Amino acid sequence: MSRKLHPFNGGVHPDGHKEPSNATPIRAMPLLPRYVVPLRQHIGAPARPLVRAGERVARGQMIGAAEGYVSTAAHAPTSGSVLAVEPRAVPHPSGLFDLCVVIEADGEDRAVELQPLDWRNLDASALRNRIRDLGLAGLGGAVFPSYIKLNPGAQAIHTLILNGAECEPWITCDDRLMRERAAEIVLGAEIMRHALGCASVLFGVEDNKPEALAALRAAAPTDMEVVSVPTLYPSGGGKQLTYLLTGVETPTGGRSTDVGIQVFNVGTAYSLYRAVCLGEPLLSRVVTVTGHVAEPGNFETRIGTPLADLLAAAGGALPGAVGEIIGGPMMGFDLLDRVAPVTKSVNCLLVKDPRLFPARPAALPCIRCGACARACPADLQPFEMYWFSRAKDFGKAQSYDLFDCIECGCCAYVCPSHIPLVDYFRYAKSEIWERERDKREADQARRRHEFKEFRLEREKQEKAEKFAKAAEKQKAAAGTETANPEEARKKAILQAALERARLAKEGVTPKNTDNLPAAVEKEIAEIDARRERMGAKQQGGEE
């Protein structure tokens, strides 16, 4: 049990505040009258809606299918009817709406038939496809589709790390899950080990969770190692935990799989167990409700549960609350609209009170004291990145390895000038991303423009050739009427010009309707049909 740990640099010790929510067992939420299931809950392309308003659905029925490679499915949390498929408030820092399926519960909670999988004998790719269709995504926060992570790919995976560090203050959902459902988590880890074909399995749990550690140790077989790691934020960061446990650094811009290590959250392992052994899609997750609430605790919450209802289940916010955070205080974001639902990424609803969460003092200039650099777990120089992000010199900011920043918030936590450093980094990153997007679009436009010019040139040439040939024929027919080739050429040109004018009068037929993608053709057909309908209606109205 004495594995050699490799402490990473930096990190901070914020107050844990785990006690309010980790004392009571996970509670189940009652069935609610309405659920809102966003189709974009994971990293990658949003799921494609499979249902329409008015359709009846059963619990566990797929309502959104994975679209493209990096994507996963979404499912109905209960039985009922689809009220609408439309943009609704979602838990996102922007407060923007996103496409959701709104389900009116019928109270029966009727389920589709669940099919447990014989995972030990199932073909690996079939297993992964099933996992994609069951909607599994990482529950630690990044919500990367799990089926992709279970594909070892070209690089053999030798170590599987189960992340139960839960280093964010206040959050205890993984803690309670490990205490109460350790056996299921271990089974999930067993399935992962099978899919990845790796030998070594490590659980990393911070030492402020002795009960969880004990439960896991009791449940884990001898060939899985449960490691207690010192409490230090952000030891639950994927790269940090990997280094802590193995001493291997995840290469910049890459994933831990590049060095043969795969990391999953313990909550994902639990959901994987349910998906594979019970055949149940990812319908619910454990969410911590804590902070300035009447009865803080953890709730088994169906995906799509409006956060207001979740808050009510925890007895509601106490008087004097000043808003809620989705996630923890270090990496979470302000909830702008309480009707937004719980998604696969929501692990905590933290109600702020003015005493523990006072407004951030006004920022003073950076004095380059270097406290941020000492706290940075990625060994960055945040004050340099800030210096250039603030001046909107993104190239320079990037040269200080802005994209190695994991946005853990350690730098802003220790800053004596109270500078919202991470806000500046997020700003700079999204600006750089936009520029890259613009660049791609410009490149595409350039290619299309050049092609158009090429096409016009080609068409002109083709036409000229055609007329030249026609003229030649005429000339041949007329015999050696004009022996002068110069005159003939002039005549051909004249004829060509006349022909062009005639064509122009008739209206040129552009040739860019060829080779259209099927989708666009379909769209045109639809629009035409719609236009006809509308036109008919309009005419009818006039008459």
Added chain:
Amino acid sequence: MNGSPFALLGHNSVTAVMAKVMAALIPGIIAHAWFFGPGIWVSLLLCMLFAVGLECLLLLLRGLPLKPFLSDGSALVTAALLALALPTLAPWWLYLMATLFAVGVAKHLYGGLGQNLFNPAMVGYAAMIIGFPVYMTQWAAPIGVAHFTPSLAEAFDLVFAGSGAISVDAYTSATPLDAWKTQARQGMAEADILAQPIFGWAGARGQEMVALMYLLGGLLLLANRVITWHIPVTFLAAMALTAGLLHLANPAQHAPPLFHLLSGGAMLCAFFIATDPVTAASTPLGKLIYAALAGFLLMIIRAFGAYPDGVAFAILLANICVPFIDAYTQPRVFGHKRGGKRGQA
């Protein structure tokens, strides 16, 4: 829009940092008053008044709010360092000019706190030593050496009305560093030089105790984690090493290392001036290079240069190198290849 983190480390602010620096200066100031008379209070008061006044004026001119920028306390720290570096009992306008260069030119022209490239106090000092060398060599003599040590009221009088009937030589003397240099060049023996009343048990009389008090204050800052060990230790080590080598090579010309460490502004510089985070190098390796460079240059200027104490020039020269040092000593980022070029993913 306010993003994460929502938690903040408590009792942590620029004001608190500056207050700790001021507090750590107090033992040194008291020792100064004890050994050189109450004149230091006058220059301290004047510098602080001028600094705060100028800071207000410049903030108003730049259209910035007064309260947050005044309460950060950086102007007071600059003023205190300036007052401790400048000779006491100089005319009042010298303090005004020095503060103008420090707060006006070196700080606000660059955009205020955190933006300056040069240490403000040292710019003020260097500008004065170039502009008014006469006043900058009249140092208050320690009590017991001076014929006359002005009281607080007399000190005010001297600063504002000039020396008048009293001869300047009555209360000032050459600095021991200066005395050593000129007398050693004239061929006086080490023992004879040290026997003079302005020299103490290891360095300059009075100054050695003040330096030890600065050392004490610096250790307090270290204990409070306001500064890290890198700069002071390297700076003093580089100084001692250079001084030691010079002393070994030519004991008749060059004073022993301890004398250099405890004379002039060396200790103040090591813990309070070189450690100014804004103008010092910021990477771990860069800090070592920066401090070693400053210590080395200080000793070179002291040993061979035209100025008796080179603290200001050594720091300014090191300041010039800081952006370059920082650019080439960036630490390896987590997940990057060892020895890989910065900025390449």
Added chain:
Amino acid sequence: MENYLLILIGTVFVNNIVMSKMLGLCPFMGVSKKLETAIGMGAATTFVLTLASGLSHLIDTYLLGQELAYLRTLSFIVVIAGIVGFTEMFIKKTSPVLFRVLGIYLPLITTNCAVLGIPLLNVQEQHGFVESLVFGLGGALGFTLVLVLFAAMRERLEAADVPAPFRGTSIAMISAGLMSLAFMGFAGLIK
């Protein structure tokens, strides 16, 4: 040997061509916006200056002598222009990027008063051939040193909250002045 060392230290630090003689300010202000450009410019100037010092010494001693002394400036300029032309072609071939960023300042090395100043000072100080070379190298190294340090400073300054009237060249000139102030600390080090 000690003599050469003294010349070198003297020209690099004490009598720095930019900081104390105030020569070569045009490229000092013009090519110090980016660190990498400054390094390239420093290298090019070092090459030109060292070569020009040696060549002009030879020309002055063996071709011109006393009776043709009035041709000194003229012939020095021709030599410098030739070397600059060569350097320009060389850089264009080996580093097109550097060629582009140096832009007009590369041919302008010809009219860099530091480059003409040093050969003329060599004559004035009656330096021998090796002394001239060392003097040229030292002057060029001093130029490169302050140029590179200044460029690193300006990269940081670029993002500072400098009040609007002082932004750009203005604050750069002030910084150069303060640098010069700091270099005064070297006074008295040699001679």
Added chain:
Amino acid sequence: MISAILVMAGIGLVLGGVLGWASIRYRVEDDPLVEKIDAILPQTQCGQCGFPGCKPYAEAISKGEADINLCPPGGNDGVKRLAELLGVEPKPLGAGMEPKPKAVAVIDENTCIGCTLCIQACPVDAIVGAAKQMHSIIAEQCTGCELCLPPCPVDCISMQVIREDVATWKWRYPVHMMKRAA
């Protein structure tokens, strides 16, 4: 006198020889500046600069015939990058050339008469449809150049500003810093 002429001629000859050799030894083709300028331009092909497309504008800039501040879609940022590339001082966009928010053209399905004039005007072939058939615009390929607006005989094309969604949303510049009057 003669010696002076000889000396100068000698120096000139030697240097001329060296330079001549160097120009052969270190010959290079001119760097493709036009391509680099073109890479910075936003490729909307809108012609607001007065040139028929981005490439011609890039050529004009490289020849020094056009100023760098004539491209509104590139914005002040684009001007800055051009200035950096060319080593000149950046300047604000020309008068009446304020950048507009990004938009795409949308054809009113009911008014379009299928005349194909917009199709011919579109520089990037982002409009599809055939004669006497309803046309539609492929939004992802539309650069928002507005060149299709004037030819339309029935004014059925309008510009629609692109709204940001969850995927394209950007973090704003933090405003915690104290407000500055200056």
